[in-house]
Amino acid sequence: MLQFAFLYSAPQLKGDEGMYLFNDLPGQVLQDRYGFEATEAWANHLRLSSVRFNSGGSGSFISSNGLVLTNHHVASDTLHKLSTPERNLIDDGYLAKSLDQELKAPDLELNQLVSIEDVTSRVEQAVDADAAPSESAKQRRAVIATIEKDSLEATGYRSDVVTLFGGAKYHLYRYKKYTDVRLVWAPETEAAFFGGDADNFEYPRYNLDATIMRVYEDGKPAQLKNFLKWSSDPLKSGELVFVSGNPGRTQRIFTAAALKYLRDSRIPYLLDFLRRKEVLMQQFSLEGQEASRRARDELFGIQNSRKAYTGMLAGLQNPQTIQNKQAREDVLLAAVAKDPDVSGLAAAWSEIAAIQQEKAEMLGKSVSFRSSLFGYALQLVLLAAEDQKPNEERLRGYTDAARDSLLQSLLSTAPVYDDLEQVKLADELSRFIETQGADSPLVMQVLAGKSPRERAAELVNGTKLGTVAERKKLVEGGNDAVSVSSDPMVALARTVEEEYRRLRSENERIAESERQAYARVSQAVTAIEGTGGYPDATFTLRLAFGEVKGYLEDGKKIPATTDFSGAYQHALDHAGQQDFDLPKSWLKAESKVNLKTQLNFVCTADIIGGNSGSPVVNREGELVGLIFDGNIQSLTSDYLYSDEQGRAVSVAGVGIIEALRAIYNAGDLADQIGK
């Protein structure tokens, strides 16, 4: 049975729960529980040594000359884009022997968080509290665009306003951006993803899920003041560790009604969607080795999500989960009702319940077809139109502050594979018929009298958006060029633009209503249960902490750490099974490796997707590990933290160094690390 975590605030937090803001660290908790003092210098150094990957993950600076550590599975998007039929970085890994062999990522952006400013009052003053949600959403968007633009112009930093505590707080995050990022070293997928989909989210593990890149400035390795030194000591059970990374999204503030929506509508819908795409990509892969290579990275991502959501749904389908949540909510609501200062806030819960119904009705309504080429087309069409408007009226992602990042992705040199695009677009058109109905006028316009497969072939064969030059021409040509372009993919994006905008604005209205309601829930909870705690995750930098700690599973003791000898044994135990072969480099090096070196470990720190690639540091701020997974018992942590069995899974820092030296002949690289 799952134990339910305390959801709201510091006094009710459970064990090592918490993803804390760097400007609101849990100093007292760390002092009381671990006798640890998180000094400002310690925290600032850790923050400035941490980076966010715009492809969806975390990382850290690990040398003065620009080295960056992240997961292989965070880097795999880049590895995939840098691969060709002749140079298969995903299968074979990579090691740059010199700076000139380091390979530039086609569209990676790394963000280093340099400051946080509370802008709540500036946002609130600009929003009319009595306005209808669609109006207040517009006002909020406008003031946020202005704050971001002002900050960008004043500082030159990427500037993002982040909504926290369901809309009770707004903070302005300023980032130094690194857009020249190069690949230095990656192991083979066989080592990084050892055990494949079968072992994913399991523990014990033996994965070298690590990759090293380097950031450049002005064509030279960036000179960094803040980077992590590495500990050479093995991890000890009970040791206090910290995780500094960017958890993507949690939903711990969610009401019981919102969890029911996840259980009954959203996650079943997502799972149907993911399984559909999984089977589609598998079918495409069957066409041959090159097809398989083209589809692999996306297929892995889909399988990973499918497995994660399956675990989340299993947690929600346990009758205890929502019963416990409901019981806690009943107690809280009874207290709210008795307190005249906040009793008016109780309506927020029923508003949230009503909003879930609206959200359920929006599921599957989308005209944003998942295909790179269509994605480019839609971005081009929106960019051209948004550029006609003043900055504060533009869609999020199309403001002045967001322009560089948008162009970084729109002008990516990543290859586009027409065969894969065709299969993906045909399936999206087929799904469009299913969700909108074949007789919808928009569907008929989109299909133009053809079957999904024929139409997809015509679009992909007809468009020129596969080349950067063509996209650049349309970006530079602006609305005059885009609005009359005869490119069929651009024409398709124009066809669906109006409906896309309608759906987007409808979704924004719903999100705004929900945000306002959760802000009142936050207010009520704070009034009843006190302040403190942490806001739900927002893919921004957070600090989590915990102990290196094993656990019990079906009465069996699962140890906190594994080592290299375990990896070789695991391969033997699963001989002949798919994804359980260690790469040749490991087999060849077996006699050279110190088999007792730690390879993976678990700790109780509170993490979630987006934390992949986060550094794990000790009290001294030295790197001891690299987050790469959560175990299956942690999959409910989207809405519920538990340290009974839930664990974060990391590669040990000492294991990375051992592999570089003993397996990958990368002693020169290892020598640079931490220096």
Added chain:
Amino acid sequence: MLQFAFLYSAPQLKGDEGMYLFNDLPGQVLQDRYGFEATEAWANHLRLSSVRFNSGGSGSFISSNGLVLTNHHVASDTLHKLSTPERNLIDDGYLAKSLDQELKAPDLELNQLVSIEDVTSRVEQAVDADAAPSESAKQRRAVIATIEKDSLEATGYRSDVVTLFGGAKYHLYRYKKYTDVRLVWAPETEAAFFGGDADNFEYPRYNLDATIMRVYEDGKPAQLKNFLKWSSDPLKSGELVFVSGNPGRTQRIFTAAALKYLRDSRIPYLLDFLRRKEVLMQQFSLEGQEASRRARDELFGIQNSRKAYTGMLAGLQNPQTIQNKQAREDVLLAAVAKDPDVSGLAAAWSEIAAIQQEKAEMLGKSVSFRSSLFGYALQLVLLAAEDQKPNEERLRGYTDAARDSLLQSLLSTAPVYDDLEQVKLADELSRFIETQGADSPLVMQVLAGKSPRERAAELVNGTKLGTVAERKKLVEGGNDAVSVSSDPMVALARTVEEEYRRLRSENERIAESERQAYARVSQAVTAIEGTGGYPDATFTLRLAFGEVKGYLEDGKKIPATTDFSGAYQHALDHAGQQDFDLPKSWLKAESKVNLKTQLNFVCTADIIGGNSGSPVVNREGELVGLIFDGNIQSLTSDYLYSDEQGRAVSVAGVGIIEALRAIYNAGDLADQIGK
């Protein structure tokens, strides 16, 4: 673009369309088009040489001493049930060197059609035409049960009343049953399913999708008067061939509204379901080689269905398909409206449209969890209760006439794998929560406060239904034993019994309304367009005919036949790809095989799922092939026949003989064939 077939009757049939009743063969068409006279002796011999597999497929008698030919994929259910970790018949194939090595199938029943009798008037007299559908369904079920029982008692033959032309005709089919069926020879899956899921439904093909069994009577090989001789001539392009088999189900009478229901509701629903089960079984298979062996047969079946429905949906999503159907329907309805004799029948079309809505609402409503153990439990509970009623009031499948076949499946010695059962049942319980809602009282009763995974473990570990002895005890103990059994799976079946019966009766009411409406559609069509033609498929014996004939695909000529040299070349062309390795036996025998021997071929005969394993014969009634697939262009033949590109795919008879002699060292077996 798909061309739409003429749907209703003989004068509008297209090319070689048609799955004809053996008591209503298209003599004139065969005479006119091919100058062929189908004599009664020719037809009777072919009918009596054909068999139906209760596991869902067709086959033929091919020797006087009881040999039966079918597909490997029809036999694979039996191969799977006869396999153990030590004896993997699926991977390794099998050859019995003597009678005592022939392996008895645990639950196979073969049916030989011995006679057909028209009982339409007897059924119609017993049904009150003015009664409500639920009442008339009851009356119909009662008279059918009585007819079947009377026939069984009078003749000793299995007796099934078959509903034809959407309920306009009822025929009584009498079968001689064979329940002692033994495995003689099966090739390796690598040969039978060469090219795997990638090549499935594709052409050209190079598959030895064949297996030979033997029927026994009184413990000895059955002595057969009717069996097929084999032609030793290669097939020629343009040659007339016949297919005698049991097409499962077609929907060619369907109205445009019914096709829209398939397109918008039923097939998308089925595809979500199939992809869910596909991913589930794949995940289970990842646990190891033995897990993979246990799951394989079911996984293949799921993948096959998923690919078939994907093709069907693609056809329906082509805007032309339903537009053409609707246009044809409009012409017909205009003629109906003008004809005072039948204008009253026009309402049937709108009734059918309304019924589609009811069918859509029933989708996913099921309490019949897909697990062998639960299946046994539900059958036991229903059998015990139905036995309390007079024969004519019982559910279909539980009448006196059906009892032997029911017990054959209920007391199967097929192994039950607890680990697989647990995973399947947990998923079914999870799906039950999704479809019924977590707060439904029945869901809460079924889960008993536990998560789907915990509950499934408790049920599977607690039940004794995995053993035949326990099931036998409960069958013999009847209602007294079953109604108080503390077996948790039996208790679960009792818990859902009421809802199961309610849903079943609701589905029967809807089906009855639809049947009555289609009977009127049939009547109207006959009045306007004339008589003749064939009823939609009902998994009963039919005769189809056509030519051996290649086709054009993307401007490329696809030849009608392939040979052994093509198989070896195909393996080379796909070296390193999954499922494209020929088995060792083939590689070893390459120099001995006559590489020019035909292996597979295509013809224009009108087939569908259920036809798998059907014999293909020439004008002389000699076996020339064995149906095993349709090409991708034929996947729409559920609702639309087209011979433009649609083709039935067969193993050539000469190829089977060559493989037996040159690859499988089975000359003794080959010597028995056709004699």
